[in-house]
Amino acid sequence: MHSFVRFFCLVCACATAYGASASATLPNEGNEAPSTLENDVHVFVVQHDGSVEEHDDSTLRANTVSGIDDIAQRYIWFNKGIEKVELLAADTIDRDGVAHAVGPEAIRDVQEPRSAGAPTFEDGVLRTVVFPGIEAGSRTRLVFRKTRTKPLQAGLFSYFVEPSRQPVESQRLIFDLPDDVPLHADARGYVALAPVTANGRTRYEFDYSHGSYSPIESGAVGYVTYGDRLMVSTEPDFASFAARYRIAAVDPSAGDPAVAQLARSLTANAADPRAKARAIYDWVRLNVRYVALFLGETAAAPHKVTDVLRNRYGDCKDHVALFGALLAAVGIRSEPVLLGLGPVYTLPSVPGYGASAINHAIVWMPDLGVYADTTVGGTEFGYLPAGIMDRPALLVNEGVLSRTPPTQKRERVARLQIDVASSGVADYTYHVEDAGWTAELERNMFRRATRERARQIATDRLRQTGLRGTVQIRTGELDATYGPFDASIAGSLDHFVWPDGTTALPALSSLSGGIATQVQGWLAEPVRTQPWVCIGGDFVETAQIALPQTLRVTDLPEDSRVQDRFFDFESHYVFDPGTRVVQITRRLHARFAHQMCSPDDSGMARASLERIERDTLAQIIVRTESR
Template sequence: MRSTLPHLAASLLLAVPAGVTSAAATAEPAELSTRIQRYHVSYSLNADYTSSETHDWTMQVLKENALSNAKEASISYSTSIEKADVLAAYTLKADGRRIEVPKSNYQVVTNSGNAKDAPVFSDRTRLTVVFPELAVGDTVGFSYKLSQLEPMFPKHFSIVQYFNRNTAYDDVKITIDYPAALWTQVDARELTGAAATEKDGRRQLTWTFANKLPLKNTRRDYSVYEADEVPGLAFSTFKSYAEIAQAYGARATPKAAVTPQVQALADEIAKGRTSPRDTARALYDWVATNITYAGNCIGTGAVVPHDIAFILENKMGDCKDHATLLQALLAARKIESTQALINAGSSFKLARVPVVSRVNHVINYLPAFDLFLDSTSSTTPFGMLPDGSQDKPALLVDGFREGLRTPAPQPGSNVQTMKTRINILDNGSVTGTVEVATKGAYALDLREGLRGAGKQVMDDMVKNVLKGFGYQGSGTFESDDPTALLDTLNYKARFEFKNFTPFPGAGAFAIHPLFTSAAPVARFAASADEEGTPVDFACTNGTSTEEYVFTFPAKMTVLAVPDNMALKTSNQTYKATYRLKGKQLTVLRQVDDRTRGNVCPAAMAAEYDAFAKKLQGNLKSQVVYK
């Protein structure tokens, strides 16, 4: 089935003025709201690996709907290791007048610590300029320089640049200037490269690009997004992804030292545990539920974990801090582990050229159990990974293994069974029960939803759910403790409500769940956008079974029930049976998706959609009575 992974494609794109995702092109011209008239960027890398970059762009506003976003431009940078300077900011009116942005239109928001202390988790600064007197037909211009005073990783440098096919670019120019003796590699896609030049021991590379007649974007699904498939370039001094892992580990691994404080905490948490796996589970559970996840992960100025004493004192940390603390606690109990770099967004492949921006999250790997752990998720139990960490290339800091990936859930991992008993009374009202058992991701979804529910919400659960279905009623709800880090959850509801069926008289009703759940059969009937361009998409396995037993009153005669149905594709099966015996109708519906992996090829979308449409028809069929 199609996954509900977040669509994070935008997080992979460099922030350029258009601010839209790349297009799957058609022959139809795009309806343009803006036009990038000039976009020039130059990078200069020094021998000590400090660097600077200068951006200079102009954008014309073509439509009213673009004015709001076009009125502002921002620079985001790390205060501790970067410096930003605005070189020019202005509005160019359609009549030729140039209006400079006054200093009063600048705003700087800085994450800073107290006095001269460093900020707790993020030192990001955002400098924003607001363009004056902007109207449709005008052009905004912005030029700035960003100086990196300290390299993100010692003796290394990497950049990426992407361009959107559905954005109009008249004049793009990218220049990279660096010491000629430096080893580098480049991947340029759909760009025109000029001849490289060398002078005074430095080498300069230049590319140009234009997209003056962009085509309309018909892509709708960005659950899988690989930036290497769009125009742009990657430039890196890293020879391999193993080098990126080593560069990160050089400063992160020493932070995972076993101090007396760490040893004492690990011993306390592991007290009474009789096996290494049980100990590892206890340590993971403690970090996941006691250390709040906050701050930057991998990014400029954010590649070195905090000291463990600091993390424990604040009970808070970013992904590096979580991974470092858990690694230290495991080491204190003689359990080997290492940190692993992955992409937490919608990219499931490594870029052809190793660049730091493609690995933006840190988790742990325990070789003795061949197990990955992501303690930044406070709701994911030991042995599982949150959606964004599944089926991703993994760069082990220690013991790097080419081609290693985090696991995807195996078929049969995600299961829901719902049993509903419905007694229809002479007046058309009903009483009944619903019992739901879940496993895997379905259990996690429900646990997360129930964790934050207070007593009043739980007491009103049945009433509010019935109200959402359009019924006035009441009932009781009981559930397993949702706070435990387990991959199962069971709950039961009793209910009663009026006007389920107009009676006496003739009528009909559809068969559907009368209570909320994580994975109703109808969830598998969701079709993709038929007009969207077929692309690879995020998917996952799952099984959902719904059993209904209807007991009818003596005065009601059932005239017709839906037909039985059986469907089968290469990955999915559906079976529905409707058995009427006397005054009782038993319905059994089961859908089973055996998809392997978290990415499905574009060609599979048609199969999924055909299955979903047939399933929809069966779910809409009705019981007819008099």
């Protein structure tokens, strides 16, 4: 499981008690990491049943003024129903090495924000420690003991740790277990010491230190995909891990008559199993609120299906349990799937829960060949949200690792019409249709938006294109839950053309979100050294810019064609002197075999992307006719 001490970059109001001015800046602040984990000794004493006593002694140092926020407020997460936390020491250590104890007024418990409004999850608590008098050069030391009297899953202990990406001078992780309970580990960057057995117990120790980390590049995948991380677990393999989850998830209430009655009513008009599954999926994702706690933060067994149905909320495993029970009531086979939600595309070779390991549950329907995640309201049946595409997936019933689809259909067709008046003001209409996995994402955004929010979304897209003007928006049917989705924006543009002299008009074929936006995202880094997210699709864009008689076109962009292993792009420009209309067409087919691309892929694609970007930034030069 991920580290229980959370370091949040929050401003500590008490920090101003002593003052933190520019005079406190240390030499070479511009080249120094803002904060450092100076020392951390983390000990876990594990029993046969999976209960554990955890002892942590950690010291953080603010190297610069900008590092004050990193150390001024720290949190200990615990489950108040099964865990007890005892603070043993909490001190601010000033630059002279003098320790100032944190008073009881600066220590308080707050409910885990993600579980707000969900009473069955209110055991999650953050013990907050606010350190006073922090300045550059200060240290904060926090020592605590946490005792878990009841394991999250009987007989299992697992722990996942990843660097916080602040330099680490010294960290030691110690796991003390009965000598007949072996600990399995997958360590990358963490150095394992030789286990020591004595008095019927074995101690496993791992050391870690690291200097400054390279910055995370724009669009890069999660650091632990390729960087340092440690997973330890008492479970030897994924098959036994899946079996343990499967046994814990057994729920007699899944066959309750109320569940069966709801399933039959939802599928009364469905003609085949796929239509039935879609109807149930849509009801669950739109009617059961998702409580966004990671799998493994609370008990790994779902709540009773009848309770989830009555409460209309639950975490991912509760969604899986309810969805699976409703499917079973109409004869559709399904099984839970455990995977990692987020920007990490690998799992450790050792099974266990963690923020960048197994942390989420979805459903697999083998007879339909469909994965489904009802926790995401904006994903159409048959598709997956980007955050769980192309990920290793543990099939719970079969006990084997599979993988979610690496690619999904994505199509976008845009049409732009701009009519320019002799005054330079222009009227425009813009229509875009999405198909594939992004269609319901777009529809759901507008479905949940107020009228004012929808207008603001349209205004933002206009501004992000570099234009200014008025907007009116019309969307397609919001009650639909599948199929393409379209939206139209109309209005006027200020100063699209200047009425005197020469104007360079942008050769637009789309507002923000089209080909130009995709290409600029892929080109966000001049040189990539880290794996990055690459999601392809098909884009077709057409535009017509009608010009008044007072303007003469002096320069029109040249047609372009780009082809390589990743992209097939073409553009075409025509000016009809009779109608005074410039026509622009762009097409892009971006194909990636997987959702994660290598730095070498970026290097190979860069020349083509730069040529495409140059085309999307092309201009039409017009000049006012002499009178």
